[in-house]
Amino acid sequence: MEWMAVVLFLVICFVLLFGYPVALTLAGTSLIFAGIGVWSGSFDPSYLNALPSRFYGILTNQTLMAVPLFIFMGIVLEKSKVAEALLVSMAQLFGRFKSGMAVSVVLVGMLLAASTGIVGATVVTMGLLSLPAMLKRGYSPSFASGAICATGTLGQIIPPSIALVLLGDVLSSAYQKAQLSMGIFSPDSVSVGDLFVGAIVPGMLLVGMYLIYVLAMSFLSKTAMPTAEDMNSETTLAIKKLLTSLLPPLILIFIVLGSILGGFATPTEAAGVGAMGALVLALAQQKMSVSRLREVMLETTKITSMVFLILIGASIFSLVFRGFGGEELVHGFLSDLPGGIFAAMVLVMLVVFILGFILDFIEITFVVVPIIAPVLLTMGVDPIWLGIMLAVNLQTSFLTPPFGFALFYLRGVAPANVATGDIYRGVIPFIFIQIMLLIALAIWPTLVTALPDWLYG
Template sequence: MALLLFLIICLVLMLGYPVALTLGGVSFLFALVASFFGAFDMGLFGLLPNRIFGIMNNQILMAVPLFVFMGVVLEKSRIAEQLLTTMGELLGRFRGGLIFSVFFVGVLLAASTGIVGATVVTMGLMSLPTLLKRGYSPAFSAGAICATGTLGQIIPPSIALVLLGDVLSNAYQQAQLKMGIFNPKSVSVGDLFAGALIPGLLLVSLYMLYTLFRLWRSPADFGSVTEQEVEPASLAKVISALLPPLLLIFLVLGSILAGIATPTEAASVGAAGALVIALLKRQLSVLALKEVMQSTVKITSMVFLILIGASVFSLVFRGLGGEELIHHLFANMPGGVVGAMLLVMTVIFVLGFILDFIEITFVVVPLVAPILLAMGLDPVWLGIMIALNLQTSFLTPPFGFALFYLRGVSGDTVSSGQIYRGVIPFVILQLLMLILLGIWPALATWLPSVLYG
């Protein structure tokens, strides 16, 4: 019955119903039916108020609205437009230079805003017309923009890593209690931020190496350009465009990695810093601030409502014996922990075709992570593996959100087929990065061990 509950929820989500209401509503109705047949104890819902209070009182999750606020303010301050224009002028004189400027700006936006939709839409509006005008391949240009926009999922500070950090911390403590450790340790968001830094930068390097390979094999896909076509950017303009986001990244990410501030404290610094940048750029007004606050409330409310719905689902799923079912499945899996990990990664990848990363984080990860961690896996490595896998959910056709974002702003300049063809090589590169991380876990665990022991 637990498996049937999971399948019904996935089916209802595919039909387009709201995530939070689907998780909570379907689970509650399923519990009523199951209790009628004596398969579920409705008294378990007495645990729900404490769970919801724990969610609303969670210090780690307080970083979510602050990071969202920071990202939305930077989006409204048009920092991305200035970065794209400046880097285009700086690198646009070279064949393929505009694609590399997209990668560079994407990394900066990922490390400062972390909002995939805003990044893809902004780069789609600003870069795609220029790329097509210069003769760049429409499919490759679309793929590069979509893939770069998803870097906000893995490059810290990332909202996805904040949510994963909270889920994995609870799962790690559950795993240690099962192993008889009654003074359990926890995995922090700072650990995940440090662990994601090297894999994130390596992923960008893979993008660039693939671009260089394409540039060598198919130079016609990158148009042609002469020095007279692009005005070189002045040093003052480059500094003016790069300094604000770099300083903000240093303050936020640097303070977390150095252990000076918690992610929540650093997020508050980032939110204040974003307001200062918007003020200095004269992009801050009462109307703009109202729009920022409305967007922040909407996104934060969605996240926390999904969390509450996921708590109802988790309660019912465990009450139906789902946890024992998964534990039995993993215990009898050929290949032991390696086989179990491969199964989980495959399931998450397939679910990424139809579900959003938030849904997978709150529904699937709490079910499988405690069992995997009890089998001896490193929590930081597991978290980064899941984060990289979830990143592909934004790119995988036909329901990848980054594809929808770009299709919505590109008009008739590129077709859906061209966007799908363009993202496939980048999905393969992400899977390659996932394999490399699976072979060499130290890519994720080395930096946290150096910083935090």
Template sequence: MMEWLALVMFVLVCLVLMLGYPVAYSLAGTALIFAAVCSLFGAFDMAYLSALPSRIYGIMTNQTLLAVPLFVFMGVMLEKSRVAEQLLTAMGQVFGRYRAGLAVSVILVGMLMAASTGIVGATVVTMGLLSLPTMLERGYSPALATGSICATGTLGQIIPPSIALVLLGDVLSSAYQRAQLNMGIFSPESVSVGDLFVGALIPGLILVVMYLLYVLGLGFFRPQSVRKDQPEQPRRLGILPLLRALMPPLILMVLVLGSILLGLATPTEAAGVGALGALLLAMFSRQLSLKRLQEVMLNTTKVTAMVFLILIGASVFSLVFRGLGGETLIEDFFTGLPGGVFSAMLVVMLVIFLLGFILDFIEITFVVVPIVGPVLLMMGVDPVWLGIMIAINLQTSFLTPPFGFALFYLRGVAPESVRTSDMYRGVIPFIILQLLLLAGLALWPELATWLPDKIYS
């Protein structure tokens, strides 16, 4: 009976979150109330909660999670330093003369911003403010304009350095160690954030290419959706302004990702390098002031506090869930499925996709992944491949109507002439492209595992 109480608690948490209550309090509060009520009827042993102080201490001393505030600081600082504005202006002048050139510019700039910041909200809002009015003015259909901006903004979920990959790496590392203990294996090996960063490079680049092919295909087969019939006057751009716009994010990418790929720094150390690099870039571009630094630090503190508070709430939830026997129920369900690993992965991917309609990626990462991760890893699933599959699925959740967060971000800065239905129609092709990538990864796991094996072998 206790096992089904765990599922009831999970459903109840989802309902509370849908009502709009704060995530951390919803997770911890619902779990504690459930634990107290169930303990009165002998269905829960309160001794499980004695592990909570050590869990919280483990979060406080976790070296991997130190990368979160550093990457957030780097992303917010770059947002305030007008790097995206300079990049978009330069790219627009290079590609704007070609059919669908502005959409191509948006995708390329979004890719560079994703590889520099890793923050979806900042990228979507910045690109929406800078490029959406111009795209509409030049005759782009509202659906294509908003869809390309939303989809490009979500690249920060999969292209490293990504906050989502940092959090996933930490959660999967704990799940991997728990799976090994359950199997009676005592090994120091674990899943590192660096493995996920390297594994995400090829899928991330493939997704960018798919986006580019889609908008170029529209430009060729449906030119009326990407520009006016009147040709634009080409604008000349000197090589020096182009290099001046491209070099800052490229240098930062090389410093952060290059140090990880070459084994010179851990992701946490690379995050420190990135934060310092963003600070220096803002200083050299004369965009750094005491007021701006205060704004960046305040935003960084807010985001970091939110993430860690949710993590503490999720720890309370997972303890109560395990105490009610939910982990055993999930394990029995997956192992009893016909089709073995394939069916288990299909069910998990479908559940995460559906939860993406109503929950944020942080909530899914901290609530769902610790429940299903150990079971899948015990079934022999590669942890890096699992992490990339979940990351792409979570990226799709940012676009799925009606609760896709990228849609909310863009709706807040889009002109009133752009209807919400246009945005919904615009993101559907990009959702399909992401699902195609997910299917490709399912068929060829080497897309995610080949590069980490090559580098770390």
């Protein structure tokens, strides 16, 4: 039975390489294996009796209700040209300095990550707006591409992140399962708010490391960027434009995150406030019409439907995988590794990193994390630290050639004179920066856990 679970996982990964829809691949392949198992007597069909209750639980999950609201908020801000106004005003302020445009890209990417939380939208938006401008001002194609891809993936770790919302829901179930397996009956769980708080310090550290690298390149490299950038703008005027474009999204971010961190609202309630706030902001700036609102709602519905359909497919997979004894196999394998928790974490991080080449973070969150998380939590791993490590790891795999999703997003909107090789070369330094952050979080877990402990005890 157990080898069938391994074959099932490998077959699903193989089928996904052909480009078939993820949700249908998960559900269809799992049901085919279940049928083979019933026919051969190696699978108990009663496992599938839990599917109706699981489907109902997914569609009524209070935490997952934050997903469409945060997606709506991000798309509204994207369509209302917030990124364009921020980038132009910051470039005018910092443009007279060497590396000024690159610094602006990193800062705007950070703000977009905190306001949209959608990696693909951020990379595409930054690629359309800033890449042609950076090339025109003399930045090398590789450096400009790397900076845009790296800052675009900040939406993976900086809250309010869709990835953290999904990870929080999965880790909460895994934590309760791990507690029950150890005979502990406790109402404690892992919330999305815990992950949001735990991600703040690592997210800011990563932005700081990006800025240090950009500034270092301005002194060390003569070819990566121009010697100076004259934007022909008065400083006072540039500051006024920056404040005008910066304050509204900052206020919105403060309301959303502040209400969560202060304990005034759940992530789902804060997401509702953020969605309404983004809509009011777009209307106030006269950037929203009936046709544009319809476009936003359609795109939100498509992305949300994709997420929930994948989750339903992953639920079918997890039941069939458990029916073949896959969970016991994984638990035994990780528990018996020489080196204990350290070896298990290294192996899990390596597997997640490799799977990030071929699977999106949604599939990994719904398919892989429910398998490995209960085992690691039973071994004593802190759930908040595990969630942030997984998020940073997945963010790194977004950048890694040749299959990094951020690279594909930028390739789709980059000018023809930017070669794919330039994009690949440009992200390599940023990959090393993210690996350095992962190592730092592994050595000093308090970088993740100190703030949640201080706020919530």
